Amino acid sequence: MKPPPLAYAAPERIDEALGLLGGEEARPLAGGQSLVPLLNMRFARPSLLVDLRRVAGLDAIEWANGHVRIGAMVRQRVLETDERIRERVPLLTEAVGYVAHLAIRTRGTVGGSLAHADPAAELPAAAAALGARFLVRGTAGTRTVEAPAFFLGPFTTAIGPGELLEAVEVPVPPPGTGFAFVETARVHGAFALAGVAALLGLGRDGRIAHARVALCGVGGAPYVPPLDVAGEAPGEALFRQAARRACEELEEHDGYRRQLAEVLTRRALALAVERAA
Amino acid sequence: MTRIALTVNGRAVSADVEPRLLLADYLREHLELRGTHVGCEHGICGACTILVDGEPARSCLMLAVQADGRELLTVEGLSSGEELHPVQQAFRDRHGLQCGFCTPGFLLTTLYLAERGGELGSDAELRAALAGNLCRCTGYQNIVAAVRDAVARLAVGKG
Numbered sequence: 001m002k003p004p005p006l007a008y009a010a011p012e013r014i015d016e017a018l019g020l021l022g023g024e025e026a027r028p029l030a031g032g033q034s035l036v037p038l039l040n041m042r043f044a045r046p047s048l049l050v051d052l053r054r055v056a057g058l059d060a061i062e063w064a065n066g067h068v069r070i071g072a073m074v075r076q077r078v079l080e081t082d083e084r085i086r087e088r089v090p091l092l093t094e095a096v097g098y099v100a101h102l103a104i105r106t107r108g109t110v111g112g113s114l115a116h117a118d119p120a121a122e123l124p125a126a127a128a129a130l131g132a133r134f135l136v137r138g139t140a141g142t143r144t145v146e147a148p149a150f151f152l153g154p155f156t157t158a159i160g161p162g163e164l165l166e167a168v169e170v171p172v173p174p175p176g177t178g179f180a181f182v183e184t185a186r187v188h189g190a191f192a193l194a195g196v197a198a199l200l201g202l203g204r205d206g207r208i209a210h211a212r213v214a215l216c217g218v219g220g221a222p223y224v225p226p227l228d229v230a231g232e233a234p235g236e237a238l239f240r241q242a243a244r245r246a247c248e249e250l251e252e253h254d255g256y257r258r259q260l261a262e263v264l265t266r267r268a269l270a271l272a273v274e275r276a277a
Numbered sequence: 278m279t280r281i282a283l284t285v286n287g288r289a290v291s292a293d294v295e296p297r298l299l300l301a302d303y304l305r306e307h308l309e310l311r312g313t314h315v316g317c318e319h320g321i322c323g324a325c326t327i328l329v330d331g332e333p334a335r336s337c338l339m340l341a342v343q344a345d346g347r348e349l350l351t352v353e354g355l356s357s358g359e360e361l362h363p364v365q366q367a368f369r370d371r372h373g374l375q376c377g378f379c380t381p382g383f384l385l386t387t388l389y390l391a392e393r394g395g396e397l398g399s400d401a402e403l404r405a406a407l408a409g410n411l412c413r414c415t416g417y418q419n420i421v422a423a424v425r426d427a428v429a430r431l432a433v434g435k436g
Contacts (some may be wrong), residue, residue, distance in 0.1 A: 001318035008279055008296030008342055029343075036338045037319040039297070049296065053343065077332070101409025103326050103333035103386065188408040 003039035010051040014058070014164070018139050020050045022162035028052055030073060030112035033104045058111070058166065061085070067172055069135075072111020072165045076123075077102070079110055088172050091179040095126035095197055098181065101189045115165045119154045120191040120217045126181060128214035128222035129197035130170050134158070137166040144169075151221035177201045178276030180268040183216070184260055192217045194261045198268035200234075202276045207233050213268060218250050218261045225249065229269075239269040281345040285310070286354030294341045301325045303341035304351060312352035312381050316411075323410035326382035327351050333389045333409075352381035355388070363430040364388050373423030375414035382410050387424050391431040 011017045020026055027046040029035055038044035052058060058073035061082060068089060070079065079085060079096050086093045099105055099113065099122050113123040114134070127134075127147055134145045136159055145158045152158060159165055173179070183195030194217040203209040208229050215223040225246035232238050243265035250258045282291035285308060292307060299318075304310045304327070316322035318337045325336040328350040355362035361369065364387050374380045390397060390406055397403045403421060412420060 002299065002302070003297040003340070005295070006297055008340075010342070010345075029340075032340065032343060033320065033335075033338055036299075036340065040299070040319050040337070049340075051343065100320075101323070102389075102406060103323065103335055103409050104320060104338070106329070106332040107334050107339065188405060 001040045003036070004042055004045050006039075006046055007048045008051065009048065010054050012054045012056065014055050014137060014166070015139070017050050017052060017055055018137065018162060018164060020048065021164065022139070023048060026050055028115075028164055030109040030115075031075065031107040032112075033100070033108035034112065034116045034118065052164075063172075067133075067169045069167050069169050070110050071167050072109060072115070074110045076105040076108045076110060076113065080105060089130070089170055091126055091130060091173075091181060091197060091199060092123075092170070094179065095122045095181040098122045098183055098185075098192070098195065104189075110168065111165045114150075114168060115157060115159055117151055117153075117155050117157045117221070118191070119220050120193075120195075122181065122183065122192065122195055122197075122216060124151055125195060125214040125216035125222040126197045127168060127170065128224050129199050129212050130173070131212070132171070133169040135166045135169065136160075136163050138163040142166060147222075148224065153220035156220070173199055174201060176277035178272035178274065180271035180275070182264050182268045182271065184264065194218050194257055194264055196261070196264040196268040198265075198272040200269060200272040200276055202234070202273070207231055208273075211269065211272075213246065213265055215247075215261055215265070218247075218257060223250070234269075234273040236270070239266045239273075242266075242269065279342050279345075281342055283344050283346060284348040286349070286351060292341075296340060296342050298341045299337055300327075300339040300341045300344050301336035303344075304336060304349075310351050310353050314378055314381055316378070321411070322379070323382045323386070324379050326385050326410065328385050328389060331389070331393070333386050350385065350388075352384055355384060362388075364391065364427040367427035367430055368420075368423040371419050371423035371426050373415065373420045379410060379412045379414075383407070383412070383420060383424075386410055387427050388431075390424065391428045397428065 026048040029049045029051045058071045060071045062069045134150045178200040180198045183192040198213045200211040201209045243262045247262040278293040314324040316324035320338045
């Protein structure tokens with residue numbers, strides 16, 4: 001349970017980091033809360049670790065017109081305790097609270113979790129539900145990748161060799177948008193068997209104006225099922241039916257997990273509508 | 278080898294370390310601070326929890342090089358001489374330990390919760406905050422009581 005021999009660099013500029021990552025078997029190190037266990041168990045054997053802790057400008061939370069830009073090196077605990085995030089994008093606050101334990105969230109980063117793309121991880125599902133955009137930096141500049149094109153499969157994203165996730169841009173939902181993150185794990189802080197992030201807005205007439213859910217734990221990447229509820233009056237029967245249809249495609253999963261996903265989807269929608277104004 | 282300089286229990290230290298050296302092993306083997314216990318070595322058990330810049334962190338999930346420039350507190354930094362820290366005294370008085378293996382991690386998590394944790398109103402909240410530390414002896418009842426006691430002691434101290 002010790003990391004294999006490796007070389008180490010802690011550059012101060014992002015272009016330096018990108019240059020180093022262009023080499024063979026180099027891996028970026030953010031908070032290390034997923035990578036270090038993989039090193040300890042020698043599932044990962046990079047020859048070079050490029051520690052991002054000294055790179056300036058990666059750990060800011062910045063508000064702009066209609067979105068919040070969260071730097072890749074923002075610690076999960078910082079996100080969790082940020083009052084403005086809690087006020088304006090509470091889905092993120094609720095989701096990050098499910099990430100592992102306190103002593104992990106103090107070190108783990110938002111970008112690390114998104115780039116690691118564990119199929120059971122909460123933040124990728126929340127990002128998918130929110131329609132986040134990913135700013136991927138390479139030597140040629142920064143490109144923007146939309147959520148559906150970012151998560152490609154288990155532990156696989158659109159970040160190419162020699163690139164880094166620089167930040168994630170999350171659209172701020174309109175005031176009054178209902179939200180929920182619910183999950184079931186075997187013990188507190190363990191990886192979710194399944195989890196659901198939901199956003200739901202009501203129109204003036206009290207009918208559903210828009211709704212989106214994203215599931216973790218039930219596929220290689222966050223699963224955003226079609227949700228045919230816009231224009232309908234919210235209610236138990238509608239959500240039951242919507243959740244069943246949303247999880248129909250999950251046939252490859254064992255019965256328990258599919259059923260769990262369906263129940264959690266229904267609960268997430270019900271909780272989101274309760275919180276919608 | 279990579280040069281690191283940091284503060285451990287108020288003392289400035291520096292060393293040349295292999296990049297792959299875990300912080301827990303640096304503390305135990307290089308600084309001979311063996312109060313930080315190593316249980317699972319992959320972030321599950323919480324025995325190796327220390328405070329990094331005042332926040333709990335797993336020393337088995339950090340490389341020593343990542344601690345460069347940081348201020349660490351380990352269990353050895355709690356008591357002053359023979360006098361136990363209020364958190365240690367609370368664990369002793371409430372029988373919050375049996376074999377003691379997990380205790381250093383609990384003590385440092387408790388110190389953070391008492392000083393900065395905030396919302397620990399219900400037992401459920403307190404237990405959720407402690408969920409990252411496993412104890413295989415006590416059944417947690419006395420640990421929860423000890424943490425409540427420690428929070429109260431430190432609140433009085435602050436007042």
